[in-house]
Amino acid sequence: MRFYRTLLHLYPAAFRAEYCDELSLAFAERMRELSGPIVSAMIILAALADVIPNAIGVHWDFLRQDLVYAARSLRRTPGFTLTVVLVVALGVGANTAVFSLADFVFVRPLPYPHADRLLKLWQGDTEEAGYNEVSPANYRDWKAMTSSFAGMGAYWRRAANLVSASEPQRLEMVRATPELLPLLGVAPLIGRFFTTEDAAAGQLIVLSYPLWQSRFGGDPNVIGTSVRLDGAPHTVIGVMPASFQFPDRSVEAWTSLVLHEDAFADRTDTFLEVVARLRPGTSSEQARRELKVVSARLERQYPKENKHIRTLVLGLREELSERARLLVLALCGATLCILLLCRGESREPLSRAGRPPRARARRTLRAWRRARAAAAPARHREPGDLVRRRHRGSRGSRGG
């Protein structure tokens, strides 16, 4: 019997609380009828055959009852139902959006080999909070005066109008120094990157995979095609793989950035974003220390322009996270509130309908009595009368 009582845990707790003792008693009485040499095995088999299908059935009955009562309750209150549907839809949508963002910011690896060795460099003022883009002059000096990095490149974002065979299109794009794309470590799908020699000539463009597909129909002969960006002719020299993105998915093309001598004249003109890859065997901490020394030297060298200027070094993911963390945390908080609200709303219909079974039975009986009274008031009797009437009727029919 202990085995049977253990099996009873397969039933829903509410059912077990109501019928566990009776079930055990009835089962024990049933088993007393058994005899023979393999009674124990028969009892175990009987217990399994009894409990497993019925426990599943009771779970299904309970679920069906809850759904039916919830549906009835919601049908009676359309305004409430609409609110529940809207709130749940909002919750699901918000949850999906935040998950996508959190996945991108916190979970998914960056699409570059050894992305943990990629750093973002910023200018910071020791007297102020926050950090800024880098001036071309400081970028050039950091690059020349450090040895911690295998490569360092710079870029700035801009939007441009692309004109080719089809309609003009507004593009998010990046102008990058020739060092930038190679140091990310992803080779072009077709074609090549621009080089320092190309950069001097300018007017070259590397396409993202989506742009190549949408604008050029994935034409493998796109290399060498001429397009116009803001009126200036550019030659397509490469297409990046579908998995590649930099600095984010919105950027659809990369053109070469040429820093002419006049760009280095004003050390306070900060507009470049700088990415560097650590040399093998060098830690980011070593790079930080080296840049600290370089910054101090530049401050001494340019006391007016570089006063209090320090270098801020962040991992590429860290940098993304830093910028997005507050936003994501705020969204997560908002989503949590919405989910809690959804949970409350979704439970409400069940709790509205979730009266104890006997109360529902009484309600059914009351409804039945009311219906009978309305249909034939003279026939209305108390419950006991009806049972007695049936007895009389059945005896009568047997007698006849």
Added chain:
Amino acid sequence: MNDRELVDELLPLPPATFHILLALLDEERHGYAIIQDIEARTQGELRMSAGTLYRSIARMVEQGLIAEVSKRRPAADDPRRRYYRLTPFGTAVARAEMRRLSELVRLARARGLKPETA
């Protein structure tokens, strides 16, 4: 919802439910007595398990077909036993099911179908 609709909503009854209603027609019974009554009435054809019985009882109490009896029991009876009785609504539903089954049988007879002989 009127009288007829409330009853018809539950038809057709599962065989186990109809047998339990029949078992409680003439007296209040506890679970095991219901099992024994059904087995006796069907000449051992239907041997209901405890699980099937109490799953049906739970549903029938929920539907208002039967109710637990709160009266005093014989002193020698096992205190774990609970007795059930038919409600007036349960009687009405049993009658409606009987009428439904009778009608089916009548229709079959009208088509010339005869019961299988043992």
